[in-house]
Amino acid sequence: MIFKKKLPLIVCFIVGILTLLQYYVPNKVSIGYLETMTQWDIIISAFAFLLGLASLFAMHYDKIRRKTQGWGYSLFMFGGVILGLTCGIISKANQTNQEGFITAFGWIYNYVLNPLQGTMFALLAFYVVSASFRAFRVKSGQAFILFLAAVIILFGRVPLGQLIWSKFMSWLPFGISEAIEWIMNFPSTAARRGIMIGIALGAVAMSLKIIFGIEKQYLGGKE
Amino acid sequence: MNLNAAAEILFLDEFSAADMPYDAGEEALLKWKTSPLDSAQATYQVFASTMQTGGWIKVDEFSADKKFASDIKLPFWAWKARKDLHAVAIPLETHFGKLEKNKEYFFKIISIKGRQKFESEIVSTQVKRNWFNFARLNNLVFVLVIFGIFIWTVSHAKRKGLFIRRIAGLDAIDEAIGRATEMGRPIYYITGIGSMSSISTIASTFILGEVAGKVAQYDSYVKVPHYNPIVMTVCKEVVRQAYLQAGRPDSYREDMNFFVSSDQFSYAASVDGMITREKPAACFLIGHFMAESLLLAEVGATVGAIQIAGTDSEHQLPFFFTTCDYTLIGEELYAAGAYLSKEPMLLSTLRLQDYGKFFVIVAVVIGIALMTLSVQYKWDLTDKILENIFKTY
Numbered sequence: 001m002i003f004k005k006k007l008p009l010i011v012c013f014i015v016g017i018l019t020l021l022q023y024y025v026p027n028k029v030s031i032g033y034l035e036t037m038t039q040w041d042i043i044i045s046a047f048a049f050l051l052g053l054a055s056l057f058a059m060h061y062d063k064i065r066r067k068t069q070g071w072g073y074s075l076f077m078f079g080g081v082i083l084g085l086t087c088g089i090i091s092k093a094n095q096t097n098q099e100g101f102i103t104a105f106g107w108i109y110n111y112v113l114n115p116l117q118g119t120m121f122a123l124l125a126f127y128v129v130s131a132s133f134r135a136f137r138v139k140s141g142q143a144f145i146l147f148l149a150a151v152i153i154l155f156g157r158v159p160l161g162q163l164i165w166s167k168f169m170s171w172l173p174f175g176i177s178e179a180i181e182w183i184m185n186f187p188s189t190a191a192r193r194g195i196m197i198g199i200a201l202g203a204v205a206m207s208l209k210i211i212f213g214i215e216k217q218y219l220g221g222k223e
Numbered sequence: 224m225n226l227n228a229a230a231e232i233l234f235l236d237e238f239s240a241a242d243m244p245y246d247a248g249e250e251a252l253l254k255w256k257t258s259p260l261d262s263a264q265a266t267y268q269v270f271a272s273t274m275q276t277g278g279w280i281k282v283d284e285f286s287a288d289k290k291f292a293s294d295i296k297l298p299f300w301a302w303k304a305r306k307d308l309h310a311v312a313i314p315l316e317t318h319f320g321k322l323e324k325n326k327e328y329f330f331k332i333i334s335i336k337g338r339q340k341f342e343s344e345i346v347s348t349q350v351k352r353n354w355f356n357f358a359r360l361n362n363l364v365f366v367l368v369i370f371g372i373f374i375w376t377v378s379h380a381k382r383k384g385l386f387i388r389r390i391a392g393l394d395a396i397d398e399a400i401g402r403a404t405e406m407g408r409p410i411y412y413i414t415g416i417g418s419m420s421s422i423s424t425i426a427s428t429f430i431l432g433e434v435a436g437k438v439a440q441y442d443s444y445v446k447v448p449h450y451n452p453i454v455m456t457v458c459k460e461v462v463r464q465a466y467l468q469a470g471r472p473d474s475y476r477e478d479m480n481f482f483v484s485s486d487q488f489s490y491a492a493s494v495d496g497m498i499t500r501e502k503p504a505a506c507f508l509i510g511h512f513m514a515e516s517l518l519l520a521e522v523g524a525t526v527g528a529i530q531i532a533g534t535d536s537e538h539q540l541p542f543f544f545t546t547c548d549y550t551l552i553g554e555e556l557y558a559a560g561a562y563l564s565k566e567p568m569l570l571s572t573l574r575l576q577d578y579g580k581f582f583v584i585v586a587v588v589i590g591i592a593l594m595t596l597s598v599q600y601k602w603d604l605t606d607k608i609l610e611n612i613f614k615t616y
Contacts, residue, residue: 024355024363025356026352026353027353028247028352029352045452048453049452049485055481056482062478070500073496116492117486121488121514123518131517135545192537195540196537197583198552198554198580201575201576201583202558203535204369204579205373205579207422208369209572212377214377214568214569215429217428217432220464
């Protein structure tokens with residue numbers, strides 16, 4: 001019990017207070033403390049990655065063994081790991097060799113991983129459209145205001161929208177650029193700052209709860 | 224050229240060297256009075272050495288109409304921002320490498336105007352490591368006040384009677400888990416891509432505990448794919464404890480929490496694939512999210528899952544609003560622990576947030592009034608005091 005609950009709470013309290021005080025102490029002792037803690041974090045993360053790998057392998061091995069739905073993907077995962085690891089070792093984790101030619105590891109990185117990541121990122125564009133379609137269905141007064149603001153910003157960002165505005169809305173005393181600027185600088189910023197202030201206050205309260213051991217669910221349970 | 228021949232042109236009055244206050248002992252501070260002859264046409268060259276007799280290194284050069292004490296960005300309680308004084312901070316480590324303790328450093332300045340030069344006397348100082356950054360006094364006062372209120376709220380925790388407004392997203396947890404149980408489909412709990420040092424991830428582990436407890440009671444099934452192995456280790460323990468406390472240790476499985484990838488888009492692609500294939504009845508997206516937020520939430524919405532999201536990344540909130548049924552906005556996420564557990568101690572700490580908000584509202588109203596008046600009546604001092612008090616140094 002002492003090692004599982006009390007000791008982590010004591011460590012958390014001491015480290016929390018020291019890290020807080022570190023902000024006010026410009027001495028090299030405090031800078032060194034922060035650097036040491038950061039290094040520990042990196043070292044622990046590196047070892048924890050092994051835990052992650054073990055979990056990943058165990059889960060996919062189990063899927064293959066039990067031939068559950070989609071077990072072929074698990075084979076693909078093992079294939080990818082073996083291929084990546086082999087290329088990495090052969091290429092000594094360098095993307096180009098001494099002659100400047102691309103290595104197998106570099107090839108995988110540049111021609112497999114990067115395009116795949118790019119593809120995932122590009123999917124965002126389509127998802128934004130479908131999410132916007134749902135968001136812009138005008139069901140209430142608030143939804144209408146959201147729709148109106150979105151239409152102004154969307155139109156104002158493309159030349160066609162600017163042309164339409166100048167043709168049909170020129171009677172207004174302001175241009176579409178001014179409208180966008182106003183929306184972004186005032187209602188949008190005000191709302192965002194309100195959320196950020198709430199987040200900052202919540203983070204302070206949460207940090208204090210953790211430092212003083214009031215919030216201890218992260219240790220694995222309430223008791 | 225004739226050194227000292229034009230001493231009357233740019234004579235360095237009250238030239239002195241001192242340790243730079245409130246730093247880690249890496250900088251020296253040189254000060255001297257401004258001259259009526261200071262102009263853009265005149266130049267100051269600053270030299271430093273570890274010996275009085277030679278080895279001079281030029282450490283700075285600037286025109287004489289620049290670098291005043293008022294340019295040093297320190298608050299009024301820690302520094303006199305005089306405009307009649309030149310002040311230059313010299314980063315000694317940059318020029319001399321690792322600094323030795325109790326070592327004297329020597330400085331001189333050559334002022335140049337046209338073809339004439341004046342060389343100052345040699346001054347010296349030792350640099351020391353300071354133990355308190357006085358410039359951050361404002362921050363420390365705020366922290367101490369917050370500490371005081373926190374301790375007061377905790378020590379006055381009431382057993383009953385503290386009102387907490389309804390948070391729809393947290394009330395919907397039961398509904399989401401119940402739906403998953405009825406449909407016989409799994410629940411996905413996604414903790415985001417934050418590490419255990421992220422407060423939103425810690426808050427997420429608390430909600431996971433509550434969700435896992437209810438999942439155990441309903442005999443449903445939760446899957447927690449992870450981006451960070453440390454978060455996975457913590458969450459494993461949280462889920463195991465929740466199953467134990469619910470009296471269902473037999474239903475707990477080690478593979479409920481599993482590691483997917485530490486690469487943002489690989490993680491999103493993998494989890495998207497799982498959601499598409501398994502069609503969960505409920506998805507919880509609670510923690511720290513970045514660009515993958517929409518990739519995950521939109522796929523969940525497509526398969527028709529009830530989605531409850533919560534994050535403190537304000538840039539991702541719009542994506543969750545559009546794709547999820549319920550969204551916990553920043554502070555609601557941090558309040559979730561208190562809301563779900565109803566523990567008096569945790570509930571009482573919510574008052575700290577309320578007092579904080581009250582303070583911010585009052586500060587904003589008074590600040591607007593004072594700033595408006597200071598602009599109207601040119602109260603430069605008020606302007607400066609307000610700016611210094613609320614600035615981070």
